[in-house]
Amino acid sequence: MTxxxxxxxxxxxxxxxxxxxxCDVPxxxxxxxxVIQGQKxxxxxPRLAPEIVEKLSGTVTAVVRTGEDLRSEMTEQIRAQVAGIDYPGAAERISASMNGDRLSIRCLGKPFELDPDGALHSECHVNSWVHLPLLNYVTTCQGRAPSGEWVTFDELSNARDWVRFFSHRCENAMKKIADRDPDLFIDSLDLFSGAHVEKRPADRFSTADDAIVLKPLPLVPLMIAYWRPEDGFESTLTLFFDRTAEVNLGAEAIYMLTTGLVEMFKKIMVKHGRKPG
Ligand code: SF4
Structure with a gap:
């Protein structure tokens, strides 16, 4: 190591x-x-032996790497695991299909294909926030069919460590984007094959102005419930997941996936001349 x-x-x-x-980190x-980014x-x-701290310290200060670098490294690691998977067997488990020797997974209505080496191919721009959870989905999804029970992120098991990050980088960030131009935001969800939900009085989101379901992964639906700003009252945006998301993807990957969506929404807003929020 140099x-x-x-x-x-x-x-x-x-x-x-x-x-x-x-260390106050999840x-x-x-x-x-x-540490790599110089923030820790x-x-x-406290569990790292002093001799290791001493050995590594000089090297760490010489390097500045970004979160993007880290995601790329993790992606390469998971990609190696994915390459060893029996694709036809996985296709059935994760509700995907085969296209020749490629595993084809629908993400927001568009096909994303993994070749036998685990490389990802798509006509869409693949940002690393989406790439990594998609690979995670292939390796860890238990193939549970959605139950119809909608829960918030903090109600998913094992989400506790990620709640603060999710609230800041996903829900609050998406609300800011929506508030810039609510009509444009809701209309743009059509681009991602968003489907309006028929609300029933007992639903937790029954009073929302808009409740739209996206399928970022076939067995991991996500609902955006948006209460628009009105008469001086602030808007509210809540993201719901099907209860089975906790076994079909896991909290950390859900956090990454949703962050990826936020980045895509920001780009759309900018393309239409709006400030991203
Ligand atoms: S073991 Fe991991 S989580 Fe615990 S203090 Fe060290 S780096 Fe932080």
Whole structure:
């Protein structure tokens, strides 16, 4: 390992991966990323042996890597796992299909295909926030059919560590985008094959002005419920997931996937001459 080549994965290898949060970060992986970005010091992990801190410290300060770098590294790792999977068997489990020797997965109504080496092909722009959860879906999805029970992110099991991040980077960010131009925002969901939900009085989102379901992955539907600003009252935007999302994807990947959606929505707003929020 030499200066200039240290990565978050190099740091992660030395951590005990208990995700104990004694460093005030939800996971060891997130801690490693923050060290690389210079926002945390190795010594902030009380479980890291002093001799390792000393050994790595000089190298870390020589390198500045971004969250994008980290996602690329993680993507390469999962890609290697995906390449070893029996695609026809996986297709049935994750509600995908085969196109020749490629695994074809519908993401927001568009096909995304994995070749036998695990590389991803799509006519759409693939940002790393979406690429990684899609690979995660292939490796971890349990294939549970959606139950029809809509829950908020914090009600999903194992979501606790990600709630603060999700609230800030997903729900609040999407609300800001929607508030810039509510009609344009709702109309743009058509581009992603969004379907308006028929609301029943007992539904938690029954009073929402708009309730639209997207399918970022075949077995992981997401509902955007939006109460528009009115008469001096602020808007509200809540994201709901089917209860089965917790076994079909997992909280961290859901967080990444939703962040990817927010980035796509921002681009659309900018394309239409609106400030992204
Ligand atoms: S304190 Fe260390 S072991 Fe615990 S979560 Fe942070 S990095 Fe991981």
């Amino acid at each position: 200066a200039g080549r240290l990565t978050a994965m190099d740091i992660l290898r030395h951590l005990d991966r208990s995700n104990c949060r004694e 996971t060891c992986m997130a801690f490693a990323a923050l 010091a190795l010594a902030d992990c």
